[in-house]
Amino acid sequence: MPLREDLVDLIEHDNALAQKLLHDLAGHLPHSADAWLLVAQAHDRRLEFDQSLAAYRYVLTLDPKHAYALGGVAFALLSLGQDQAALAAYGQAAAITSNAHHLRMVGLLQHRLGQLNDAITTYERLLSGVKPTSPEINPSLQDLARTLRDADRPLAADQHMRHLISRFQAAPETVASGLVMFNTGTDRHEWSHYADKGVLAEVLTRRQAVDPHGARAPESFVLPRDREALAAFAASDRAPSLYIVKPIRSSGGQGIELVTQVGEALDRQDVVVQRYIDRPYLVEGRKGHARIYGLIASVSPLRAYVYSEGLVRFAPTPYDASPENAGDVSRHITNTALHTGHPDLIISQDPSQEDQGVIWTLSALLRRITADGGDGDQTFAEISQLVAWFVRQLRAEGLFARQAAASPPRAFSPKLFGLDVLVDADGHPWLIEMQRAPAARGAPLVERVNGELFCDVFRMSHGPLIEDGMPPDEIARLVADPQARLEREAQIEAAQRGRFIALDLGAEV
Incomplete structure (x- = not known):
């Protein structure tokens, strides 16, 4: 063992x-x-x-x-x-x-394939047979309610939705985090493409060609395919002093290295080589990156949000861009997990401390930028533009249209994703990576921020359509009209958005 x-x-x-x-x-x-x-x-x-x-x-x-x-x-x-x-x-x-999990997945796929009555039967069978402590209850209640709405049975759906809400009220963060993790793990399969650093590099390059405003991303080259383009870039007057080399399917900072000469990377396979952003915004001399959260609440019509809070992780060692220190990952790589055991990796155990040690909140970073003479509000405005820019590219590539065409409207839950963003010395954000499944657990501050985030996602996407005291004619309209139900869900979403801010996606480009 x-x-x-x-x-x-x-x-x-x-x-x-x-x-x-x-x-x-x-x-x-x-x-x-x-x-x-x-x-x-x-x-x-x-x-x-x-x-x-x-x-x-x-x-x-x-x-x-x-x-x-x-x-x-x-x-x-x-x-x-x-x-x-x-x-x-x-x-x-x-x-x-x-296994109840396997049975629940049967129901999920029946729903996605439009087999609504079969899915309802599967979920009802599961819920009647599991133990009261089963972890399958909450996602089954959620998905049964959504399937019933797609099957034009909103009153029955509300019964299960109210049951789920009562369970959430008894243990908000436990229920919300469990559902977010389940929903993230069963999102549309195409999201995994963008977690591949090579695919993401291609996407960002394509987007910058047609939609250059609202975003910054470092020049990126996928090897071996882009070897000639990388060599030409390195020979141009735009060549940087440092390059960052990333395995295309690594995570948590695994395998990342910095090189001073592009020739050190040209013969590599299955890596992305990027221009290294060598003027990062420093806090107490240390480089950090921000985890920004986006939410696709609906694909048809498309509604997307950015969360106004986030997490910032700092490298444990003061930043130094000199070539002789290029190999010191503790100065350059900001993934906390990569530095476990480092003597200067100080992680506060007090979740109320937002600006201590190597993990801060985004709010704390923005306040520091303002205190240092910058404009934290402008930095966040540019972060919001960056998230909108990324969502516009997903829309342009047809991801949302394909999902809408493939399954009933509620067969997929709202999609939470993460963007890793580096803020440069001038306060401008740069999009570095996409995270398909943001981690739920971590240091006390991480769990506090994520717990609040997950509860906001739950409240936005889990509400009964019919409230006590609602006029009879409105109830009748909701029961009879599928469009009215969609509009009611959008109203609940807007009213319960918490710290989420709606994105202006503009016209399709």
């Missing part, structure tokens, strides 16, 4: 090394289901779902009733956008394992 735990930890913190070791291990132990499961998990972590699907299927040749592998096959198919095949796989897994 300790060895397995060490390998799981390695998957999280050095996935490239983990994959090499695990493929070697599985090659020496071809009949070990445990070894091949770890291989599959390593590929899942890097969003390599074709490879994880193959590994999970191999485990099933060794053990056809392996519960984890059955679910793994279904999840990989879902992540590849193969909903019909995923439905069949989750159905098989539910029949063999009697």
Whole structure:
């Protein structure tokens, strides 16, 4: 068991090394289901779902009733956008394992495929059979209510929505965070494309060509495809003194390095090389990056928001852009998890302290910018423009239209995502990365900010359509008119938005 735990930890913190070791291990132990499961998990972590699907299927040749592998096959198919095949796989897994999670996923996919009556039956069966403490209850109540609304049964939907709201009122952060994490993990599969740094680099480059206003992003090159373009950039008068090199599917700062000469990176494979933003805004001499939260509340019509609070993480060591310190990641890389054990990684244990140690709130950073003679309000205005710019690109690429065309209106929950933003010395934000699934847990301040965020998401997207004291003619309209129900949901969303600010997306470009 300790060895397995060490390998799981390695998957999280050095996935490239983990994959090499695990493929070697599985090659020496071809009949070990445990070894091949770890291989599959390593590929899942890097969003390599074709490879994880193959590994999970191999485990099933060794053990056809392996519960984890059955679910793994279904999840990989879902992540590849193969909903019909995923439905069949989750159905098989539910029949063999009697696992409530697998059954809930059957209901989710039936809803997305328009099989509304089947989905309702599946959710009702699940809710009648699970224990009162089951973690499947809250997402099942949520999705049953949404399915009933799509099936033109708003009164029945409100009964389940009110039950869910009562559970939220009893434990707000627990219920809200659990639902956000479930909904993020079952969003439309195309979101995983943008978590790939290579795909994101292509997207940002395309967007800047047609929509250059409202955003800043560093010049980015995907290798080996953009090798000639990178060499030309390095030979131009725009060449920087430093480049940052990132594996395209890494996370948490894994594998990132800085180089002073582009020749050190030209022969690399599956990396993104970016111009390094070498004049960051510094707090007490340290570089930081901000996690900004966006929300797609509806895809048709498109409604999107930016959250007015966020988190800022600082490097533990004072910043120094001199070439001789390019290899010191503690000066340049601001992912807190990468520096665990560093003596200067000071993390406050008091969630009320917003400007202590290496984790601050966005509000605290903006106040510091203003106190230093800048304009924190203008910086946030530009951050909002940056989020809107990113959403406009997703719209231009057809992501929202494809989702709207593929499934009933409520088959997908509102989509929370994160953008990692670096503020430069002049107070201007730069878009660095996209996070498909912002982490819920962390330091006390992280959990406080995220808890408030998740509760705001819950309140915006979970409300009964019919309130006590509502006029009878309004109730009759809501029962009879699908458009009226959509409008009512938008009203609840606007009234309960908390710290979310609606984005002006303008005309499609």
